[in-house]
Amino acid sequence: MKDCKYEELIDQYLLNKLAENQKDRFEEHYFNCSSCFEKMTERDELLRVIKKKGHTIFKEEFLTEEIRGASLAERILSFLTPKQWAFAAVSAALILVVIFAFIPYFKTIQPTFQIVSEETRSGKTIELISPVMDVNVVPTEFKWAKSDKELEYKFSIYNNGNVLWTAKIKENFVVLPEEIRSLIKAQGKYSWQVKAFSSQGTLVAVSSKVYFRVAKSE
Amino acid sequence: MENKKPDVDLEEIFVKYRPVISFRVKKSLGARNPDWEDIVEEVITNAIEKIQKGEFRGESSIGTFIYTITSRRIVDYIRQKGKVLKHAPEPADYPDPQESVENKERVELMAKALRKLKPKYRKVLYLYYYKELSREEVAQKLGISPRRVSERVNYSQKLLKKFLKK
Numbered sequence: 021m022k023d024c025k026y027e028e029l030i031d032q033y034l035l036n037k038l039a040e041n042q043k044d045r046f047e048e049h050y051f052n053c054s055s056c057f058e059k060m061t062e063r064d065e066l067l068r069v070i071k072k073k074g075h076t077i078f079k080e081e082f083l084t085e086e087i088r089g090a091s092l093a094e095r096i097l098s099f100l101t102p103k104q105w106a107f108a109a110v111s112a113a114l115i116l117v118v119i120f121a122f123i124p125y126f127k128t129i130q131p132t133f134q135i136v137s138e139e140t141r142s143g144k145t146i147e148l149i150s151p152v153m154d155v156n157v158v159p160t161e162f163k164w165a166k167s168d169k170e171l172e173y174k175f176s177i178y179n180n181g182n183v184l185w186t187a188k189i190k191e192n193f194v195v196l197p198e199e200i201r202s203l204i205k206a207q208g209k210y211s212w213q214v215k216a217f218s219s220q221g222t223l224v225a226v227s228s229k230v231y232f233r234v235a236k237s238e
Numbered sequence: 239m240e241n242k243k244p245d246v247d248l249e250e251i252f253v254k255y256r257p258v259i260s261f262r263v264k265k266s267l268g269a270r271n272p273d274w275e276d277i278v279e280e281v282i283t284n285a286i287e288k289i290q291k292g293e294f295r296g297e298s299s300i301g302t303f304i305y306t307i308t309s310r311r312i313v314d315y316i317r318q319k320g321k322v323l324k325h326a327p328e329p330a331d332y333p334d335p336q337e338s339v340e341n342k343e344r345v346e347l348m349a350k351a352l353r354k355l356k357p358k359y360r361k362v363l364y365l366y367y368y369k370e371l372s373r374e375e376v377a378q379k380l381g382i383s384p385r386r387v388s389e390r391v392n393y394s395q396k397l398l399k400k401f402l403k404k
Contacts, residue, residue, distance in 0.1 A: 031391075048301075057257075060261075061261065062399070066348070073348075
């Protein structure tokens with residue numbers, strides 16, 4: 021049986037894929053071509069069986085199709101079992117709860133400066149000018165490097181870590197009042213530190229803590 | 239040329255064209271349509287009457303003559319039923335609910351044969367007929383040429399025929 025050029029339209033006709041005029045032409049053709057009609061009825065039978073029994077015939081194909089044709093999302097989903105996904109989701113939720121519970125706490129904590137002379141710190145520091153070592157007499161004036169900006173300084177003097185006196189000043193030096201000078205004793209261990217604040221009151225620079233001893237008290 | 243009535247074997251119309259007319263009617267009206275058999279009978283009767291009246295003058299083939307009668311009857315039927323002519327009627331549903339027991343057995347047998355086909359053939363049938371992808375789409379999916387797709391479909395059909403003849 022010689023192949024007919026209309027044969028290639030059989031499948032499209034059966035699957036209703038032909039345009040209206042093509043369909044009419046093909047229909048007229050199979051009324052005239054017994055070869056095409058015979059082949060078409062065979063194909064039609066095959067197609068009917070496939071449509072009717074496809075779910076049992078193509079079990080294997082369904083399976084591979086699912087695996088191969090799975091979208092990225094499906095692949096990700098199939099990466100873990102539902103139980104594992106549930107566990108992962110609960111863990112992630114717990115972690116988030118913990119993080120969010122602590123965020124406000126972290127925000128309220130002010131930065132604390134535990135400054136000792138050996139400490140190396142990043143950020144702005146204030147250079148202390150004098151006294152920076154042991155002195156013979158009780159110093160009257162404490163001086164530090166002036167910042168290029170308009171800042172307010174907080175001067176603190178300590179005795180064995182306890183605050184002896186503090187003062188807020190605009191200048192880069194402070195004169196100890198008489199009553200404070202009288203508190204400074206010979207051989208006592210003293211230290212001093214300066215912190216600088218912006219006009220908004222935020223801490224912008226800190227000096228290191230410098231220790232000194234006095235040979236002779238007042 | 240002498241204006242002579244063409245020689246038409248009426249028996250041929252019954253035997254040869256009944257399945258063709260039936261196929262065309264069922265495809266257009268749907269196999270679920272209870273009227274399809276009546277329409278086929280009407281078409282055959284009408285064709286015989288026209289031939290006997292000498293309306294078939296051999297200007298076209300007998301196939302085209304019967305095709306035209308069939309198409310007109312289908313159009314009339316659709317018009318009578320008040321359906322919109324511009325749109326083709328719904329294609330026949332799969333499967334045919336009127337199939338006989340014998341036919342059901344044949345379907346089972348074919349399904350069994352299809353299950354036994356090699357995966358490369360089954361895959362083509364699955365994509366081409368079950369999923370209704372185009373020949374080119376199937377070819378692309380399987381990394382073969384469109385021509386190879388057709389070859390595999392044809393070969394599957396041949397194997398199936400062989401199996402059914404056993």
